[in-house]
Amino acid sequence: MQMTSLKLKKILDERFQNPDWYTMYNRDKDNFRIEWRSSKQGITITLPNVVAKYNQKGEAVIDELEEHVKEALRIMNEDQQLEGMEKQIFPVIRSTSFPTKTNANNQLIYKEHTAETRIFYAIDLGKSYRLIDQPLIEKEGWSETRIDEIASFNLRSLPVDYKHDRVADNDFYFLASQDGYDASRILNEAFLEEMKANSKGEMAVAVPHQDVLIVADVQNKTGYDILAQMTMKFFAEGRIPITSLPMIYEEKQLEPIFILAKNRPETDN
Template sequence: MNVFQMRDKLKDRLKHLDVKFSFNRDEETLRVSRNDNGKGVTVKISTIVAKYKEQKENIVDEIVYYVEEAIEQMKGEALSEAENIEIMPVLRSPSFDKKDKEGNSFVIDKHTAETNIYYAVDLGKSYRLIDEQMLEKLNLTKQQVKE
């Protein structure tokens, strides 16, 4: 299987999503972006082709699963009911990013010299780190998140 065949296979398996596909021939990547907000993921096709030789359809299934989950989490629906969400602490190294890709600061507490505590919303199969903007949407304070 070559890069172009894999690109077509992934596009076919993901066609049920409301997304736009962009293929970069030079970098051999496929960008899958939501139509509603433009957020998305980029998949390196050549890596998948290399793994396909050993894992066959299993690697395709795995990539499709992760892309579907990522696209679903990026839909940007506001988390509005604070009573129905579960917040959990997540330990990260002090070198971990302090802001998300949009520049919003995460809610962070110092823990030890080796770790910081970030806070995350449990989304079932994944989680999302809480940032300042999300606090406003949830109408919560940092202290309420910690409790």
């Protein structure tokens, strides 16, 4: 039997019964919200998106949704701190369209990266994470520079295991450890320099979504077309999409490129 928004709403009402939470259904926007009664902080679920996934994959979709939402609500209600959590602070790559403020209108800590990407910072909490905002660093007297230095150091300690695939005489390397920081490994300059040193042709990289980093050793024109198609496919399938544009890596710089079919890429200036 096909799921509908109203059926899903009834299921969510049952799954999120808690005296500390308040749930509401907005018929006009077709969404369902769960929030803490005390703080009014919460999560809004777009029902048609979940209905579509449910009709494809079944009950497991709702189980997964429940787990993620409850974890997010738990984190919202905790008072996180930076002191003592130094080893759990990591950089995360997001698109430039990603919000720079929280739902509570607090400024998130971020740094410009490329024309397509920005670097945010997260406290790893195991099953989930919290992005670091201005009130949190002000409360503990930390600077943005300190956050960046700690996050960069922790990133360099992460393994850089990859799978290799050779297509039409071009080499492609995929980092997909599923630890939440695969795209972040684009910030590991030592790794990029090592890959560049071993490249036979031009080196390009792509971060289509949070859970993959693609490094390409492009040795002919076909390689660019393959990379473009590959990046777009990953971008469309990613849970947290970042950018569908690959980037040329040259002289320690990343430059987003438009890849025109059968042609050399054009730099996005």
